[in-house]
Amino acid sequence: xxxxxxxxxxxxxxxxxxxxxxHFDQPIELSSGRTLSEYTLVYExxxxxxxxxxxxxxxxxxLSGHHHAAGYHHEDDSKPGWWDHYIGPGKPIDSNxxxxxxxxxxxxxxxxxxxKSINPETGKAWQHxxxxxxxxxxxxxxxxxxxxxxxxxxxxxxxxxxxxxQAMRWSLEYPDELRHCxxxxxxxxxxxxxxxxxxxxxxxxxxxxxxxxxxxxxxxVIPKQGLRLARMVGHxxxxxxxxxxxxxxxxxxxxxxxxxxxxxxxxxxxSYLRYQGDVFSDSFDANTYILMTKALDYFDLAREYSDDPVxxxxxxxCSFFVASFSSDWRFxxxxxxxxxxxLIAANxxxxxxxxxxxxxxxxxxxxxxxxxxxxxxYMQRVLGE
Amino acid sequence: xxxxxxxxxxxxxxxxxxxxxxHFDQPIELSSGRTLSEYTLVYExxxxxxxxxxxxxxxxxxLSGHHHAAGYHHEDDSKPGWWDHYIGPGKPIDSNxxxxxxxxxxxxxxxxxxxKSINPETGKAWQHxxxxxxxxxxxxxxxxxxxxxxxxxxxxxxxxxxxxxQAMRWSLEYPDELRHCxxxxxxxxxxxxxxxxxxxxxxxxxxxxxxxxxxxxxxxVIPKQGLRLARMVGHxxxxxxxxxxxxxxxxxxxxxxxxxxxxxxxxxxxSYLRYQGDVFSDSFDANTYILMTKALDYFDLAREYSDDPVxxxxxxxCSFFVASFSSDWRFxxxxxxxxxxxLIAANxxxxxxxxxxxxxxxxxxxxxxxxxxxxxxYMQRVLGE
Numbered sequence: 001x002x003x004x005x006x007x008x009x010x011x012x013x014x015x016x017x018x019x020x021x022x023h024f025d026q027p028i029e030l031s032s033g034r035t036l037s038e039y040t041l042v043y044e045x046x047x048x049x050x051x052x053x054x055x056x057x058x059x060x061x062x063l064s065g066h067h068h069a070a071g072y073h074h075e076d077d078s079k080p081g082w083w084d085h086y087i088g089p090g091k092p093i094d095s096n097x098x099x100x101x102x103x104x105x106x107x108x109x110x111x112x113x114x115x116k117s118i119n120p121e122t123g124k125a126w127q128h129x130x131x132x133x134x135x136x137x138x139x140x141x142x143x144x145x146x147x148x149x150x151x152x153x154x155x156x157x158x159x160x161x162x163x164x165x166q167a168m169r170w171s172l173e174y175p176d177e178l179r180h181c182x183x184x185x186x187x188x189x190x191x192x193x194x195x196x197x198x199x200x201x202x203x204x205x206x207x208x209x210x211x212x213x214x215x216x217x218x219x220x221v222i223p224k225q226g227l228r229l230a231r232m233v234g235h236x237x238x239x240x241x242x243x244x245x246x247x248x249x250x251x252x253x254x255x256x257x258x259x260x261x262x263x264x265x266x267x268x269x270x271s272y273l274r275y276q277g278d279v280f281s282d283s284f285d286a287n288t289y290i291l292m293t294k295a296l297d298y299f300d301l302a303r304e305y306s307d308d309p310v311x312x313x314x315x316x317x318c319s320f321f322v323a324s325f326s327s328d329w330r331f332x333x334x335x336x337x338x339x340x341x342x343l344i345a346a347n348x349x350x351x352x353x354x355x356x357x358x359x360x361x362x363x364x365x366x367x368x369x370x371x372x373x374x375x376x377x378y379m380q381r382v383l384g385e
Numbered sequence: 386x387x388x389x390x391x392x393x394x395x396x397x398x399x400x401x402x403x404x405x406x407x408h409f410d411q412p413i414e415l416s417s418g419r420t421l422s423e424y425t426l427v428y429e430x431x432x433x434x435x436x437x438x439x440x441x442x443x444x445x446x447x448l449s450g451h452h453h454a455a456g457y458h459h460e461d462d463s464k465p466g467w468w469d470h471y472i473g474p475g476k477p478i479d480s481n482x483x484x485x486x487x488x489x490x491x492x493x494x495x496x497x498x499x500x501k502s503i504n505p506e507t508g509k510a511w512q513h514x515x516x517x518x519x520x521x522x523x524x525x526x527x528x529x530x531x532x533x534x535x536x537x538x539x540x541x542x543x544x545x546x547x548x549x550x551q552a553m554r555w556s557l558e559y560p561d562e563l564r565h566c567x568x569x570x571x572x573x574x575x576x577x578x579x580x581x582x583x584x585x586x587x588x589x590x591x592x593x594x595x596x597x598x599x600x601x602x603x604x605x606v607i608p609k610q611g612l613r614l615a616r617m618v619g620h621x622x623x624x625x626x627x628x629x630x631x632x633x634x635x636x637x638x639x640x641x642x643x644x645x646x647x648x649x650x651x652x653x654x655x656s657y658l659r660y661q662g663d664v665f666s667d668s669f670d671a672n673t674y675i676l677m678t679k680a681l682d683y684f685d686l687a688r689e690y691s692d693d694p695v696x697x698x699x700x701x702x703c704s705f706f707v708a709s710f711s712s713d714w715r716f717x718x719x720x721x722x723x724x725x726x727x728l729i730a731a732n733x734x735x736x737x738x739x740x741x742x743x744x745x746x747x748x749x750x751x752x753x754x755x756x757x758x759x760x761x762x763y764m765q766r767v768l769g770e
Contacts, residue, residue: 192633192654193626199655200617203662207610209594225592232585233618241578241714248577250685267682269577270584277588297652300635329626
């Protein structure tokens with residue numbers, strides 16, 4: 001970063017970005033059997049689409065993500081988009097070369113049609129009645145946007161965690177419409193432990209007395225305590241034990257361990273978690289959180305391919321890049337190796353990088369030299385083709 | 386187990402046990418600086434104290450434990466005490482040879498003086514005003530009981546998890562009053578991750594609207610949802626990922642993954658967790674849960690020994706047996722190896738067993754042949770001396 005130049009004017013920043021909106025009037029039939037008669041997607045783009053529309057990249061977001069992946073919305077934004085370290089001029093996903101599309105998925109709470117939107121049939125907010133979604137529904141809506149943008153084939157579909165699940169689903173559903181599939185810190189299906197943590201988060205939200213069976217907007221309240229707890233659980237599990245120990249150890253927020261008093265001793269980790277929970281519960285929608293965790297739990301790449309991942313991937317035509325992080329225990333390297341093993345058995349081209357990193361599942365969002373190097377190297381292959 | 390004989394009459398069962406009560410009139414000054422003017426301990430004993438009172442064993446319980454470690458309270462009890470597999474005639478802690486004392490600690494909710502007891506100064510239940518406790522306070526009250534029972538020296542003090550912390554504290558506070566210290570699945574202090582999980586559990590309880598700042602008894606309610614969530618988090622983290630996968634996988638409770646419907650898919654792990662949470666929240670006290678997790682977080686064996694575990698253990702005079710379980714990630718084998726390393730550096734006799742086990746932290750409660758074998762072998766050494 002060059003000193004004295006504001007962040008949004010740094011040469012490697014995509015700068016000030018204005019989200020765009022696309023409305024779709026044609027109904028979409030969802031995998032649940034229900035139909036959205038219309039919907040809106042909010043998205044951002046970085047870089048320029050080339051003449052033959054061959055340089056387009058789709059970014060798929062994870063559980064609590066959204067369309068704002070890079071750059072700043074305002075000159076005084078204190079924070080850039082969630083993947084700014086990896087998207088921008090000269091960065092691994094290089095906006096000098098690629099046209100990068102980042103969409104807020106339906107069901108979300110950042111502008112695309114979701115539980116907070118108006119159900120046109122009732123004239124009231126959907127809230128808990130918003131249809132269940134699966135990754136394939138997001139693939140369909142992303143594809144609708146692709147067509148509006150005049151893109152026939154993605155150079156790459158890229159996602160981490162739940163985003164990686166969408167990328168894999170793309171490779172099976174529309175094998176001719178992407179050349180590369182990049183799957184970071186993901187899995188072909190969740191483990192029982194992962195489902196269990198998601199269930200605790202949902203129960204925390206649903207047992208909040210302000211949840212009102214998911215119709216809290218009707219009551220003018222939000223289940224803030226439930227969301228806060230859900231985020232605290234998520235936050236612990238997306239970090240590694242080691243990373244948390246390095247960052248906080250057993251440091252106290254203030255005071256000391258003096259015996260002989262009955263004061264509350266407070267560890268830094270405690271106030272940090274409460275703070276993270278508070279911030280999240282002020283900005284995220286509870287019904288979206290439930291819906292997104294359910295989509296994670298339900299995802300099972302090979303379910304309709306006789307539970308055989310090799311058979312599933314035999315339908316893919318693209319090349320794959322898979323990456324995992326050593327300390328990620330919710331989407332452990334073992335899960336990524338299962339993907340790689342299935343791809344190899346299905347005779348598909350795949351590169352795999354297992355990256356040493358301290359920060360658990362969150363490592364996929366955090367600066368890390370080796371991650372950056374291998375990601376950049378792979379993206380240059382994407383560019384070269 | 387011999388067929389057709391009821392469980393409480395099995396030859397390796399301690400049989401029907403009646404808890405005993407001991408009231409103490411002398412005040413106890415607690416490590417917080419506050420004083421309990423009187424208190425009661427509920428405890429059980431198994432086996433007979435020998436003439437020279439040299440065969441007494443103290444069992445220290447963990448977070449949600451109590452005095453009922455072995456045997457049955459009634460002929461129609463469906464479940465024995467929490468450590469019945471390891472305590473009884475011919476079992477590792479052999480009631481044919483040892484006089485085994487198992488105490489419900491103060492602060493608990495199973496009969497000993499705790500938040501649900503009457504504060505003699507106010508005539509009302511203590512509730513959230515019950516003093517903070519540390520492991521050393523439990524050591525003091527256990528020692529008061531020891532004196533009443535006419536025991537001058539324990540053959541061994543034994544505990545798992547938070548119980549292991551009490552056992553270690555005994556070895557430093559009263560080095561002449563135990564010959565063996567048995568520390569299972571424990572740690573010299575918690576990691577930041579462990580504190581973080583405890584904090585989520587506490588926040589779940591404290592944000593329950595029925596918590597009323599801890600004075601829920603005054604309102605005739607209990608913070609059941611909060612306790613339920615706390616237990617669900619605990620339950621996941623005390624199991625291993627692998628154990629949970631083996632037990633539940635992605636099995637559905639009922640129905641199937643039929644696409645084209647909007648029904649809720651429910652995994653078995655989800656209903657199991659909810660059930661466990663429900664059972665616990667009906668039987669455990671919220672203030673006790675907060676108090677016990679705080680004692681866990683505060684515990685730091687070497688804090689007053691210049692933060693030097695070797696200096697701390699240099700005060701011990703007993704022999705040590707330390708055991709850990711391969712899949713325990715809340716009290717990982719690494720934590721036990723730190724104990725062993727410090728003991729070796731302090732030139733203390735120590736045996737260490739790292740046991741292959743699938744069930745995470747809960748493994749210390751569960752049948753396991755190697756665990757049983759090494760535990761039995763060590764207890765024969767205790768007996769032989």
